[in-house]
Amino acid sequence: MQTTFVKNEQVVRAWHLASAKGKVLGPLAVKAATALMGKNKADWTPSTDNGDFVVITDVEGLVFTRNKAVKKIYRWHTGFVGGIKEVPLGVMHEQNPEEVFYLAVKRMLPKTIQGRHQLKRLKVYKGAAHPHIGQAPKPLI
Numbered sequence: 001m002q003t004t005f006v007k008n009e010q011v012v013r014a015w016h017l018a019s020a021k022g023k024v025l026g027p028l029a030v031k032a033a034t035a036l037m038g039k040n041k042a043d044w045t046p047s048t049d050n051g052d053f054v055v056i057t058d059v060e061g062l063v064f065t066r067n068k069a070v071k072k073i074y075r076w077h078t079g080f081v082g083g084i085k086e087v088p089l090g091v092m093h094e095q096n097p098e099e100v101f102y103l104a105v106k107r108m109l110p111k112t113i114q115g116r117h118q119l120k121r122l123k124v125y126k127g128a129a130h131p132h133i134g135q136a137p138k139p140l141i
Contacts, residue, residue, distance in 0.1 A: 006043045011050040013121075017137035018054070019128070021061030025104055031140055032056060033108035036118040040141075049114050054140060055123045055132050059097040064089065074103070098124045 016035050020028055034040050038051035064072075069090030077084050093100050101124050109115040123132060 004043075005045045006048050006050050008048060011048065013050075014052045015132060015135040015137035016052055016054050016140040017130075017132075018056055018140035019058045019061075020056055020101065021058040022063060023061075024065055025062050025101065026065075028056070028062075029101065029104040029108060032122065033105050035140060036105070036109065036121055049117055051118050051121060053121045053123065053132075053135070053137075055125070055130055055137055056101060057125045057128050057130055059101045059124055060093075060126055062093065062097065062101065064093075069093070098126060 018028065018032070032054045035054050036051045038044050038049070041050060044050065070088055072089040074087050074089065074092055075084065089100065102122065105122055106119055109118050123130065
C-alpha cells in the first residue's frame, strides 16, 4: 500500500464560519489555526498548503479568562531609539478587537511562506455581517 500525497492542484478549499461572541480567545484561535493549516483533514500533507478559509465574526464579544485583560501585554518596537510600545490586552481589545484575534492566530501558524499564505485566508470581522455569504460557509467545528 502506498502513501498518497496531495498536490497543490488537487486541493479543495472549504469555507468555515464561527461567531466569537461569548467564546474564549485561545480555544477559538486554535480551531481557526487548525482549519487554516488543513490539519483537520484526513489528507493533510506537511509540504502542501491544503487548508480552508475561515471567517470569524463578532470578535468584540471575545471572553478572556482570569485577569488576562489586565496582565497580558502586547509589546512591539517601532524601530526608533526608545520606541518600545506596550498595550494591555483589554485596551487593545477595546480599540481594535480584530487585531487581537488576528495576532492570536498568526502566532499559532508556522513562521514560513506557507504560514503567510495560510494567514491570508483568515477573515475577521467586528460585527455579525460579513461579505462571504456567497461562499456558503459551514460552521467551524
